Amino acid sequence: MARYGAIIDGKRGAYGVVIPDLPGCTAMGRTIDEALRNAAGAAVAWAEVAKANGVKIPRPRAIEDLRGDAEVIEELAQGGTFALVPLVLDTGRPAKANLSIDAGLLEAIDEAAEAKGLTRSAFIASAAREKIVEDA
DSSP states (O other): EEEEEEEEEEEETTEEEEEETTTEEEEESHHHHHHHHHHHHHHHHHHHHHHHTTOOOOOOHHHHHHHHHHHHHHHHHOEEEEEEEEEOOOOOOOOOOOOOOOHHHHHHHHHHHTTTTHHHHHHHHHHHHHHEEEEE
């Protein structure tokens, strides 16, 4: 998983996110949290299109390096602020993992997964992805 430096700007009710290392990759949201969640989805979509077109996905630059980029300097001067956006790409191949988890929690996971029409694995993967994006 890579974490890309992003710039958030806007005002209450309308926030935008730009990921400088993924040209053209932007997202919006009514809140900063929503904008960042949308940016994580936009980064995945950007990377999937790039891969499908044979374009190499650029490595994220360090925040220190982004601070020297003329476009980033301009965005920051206009009130933007830095955030990190995770890029979690599926490989298309499942990997087996042996986990130890409290029996009561496992029962709750199974009930929630069934209610959503998911397998246990799909539910746990979805919850992990949400947590990664939320904590970025």
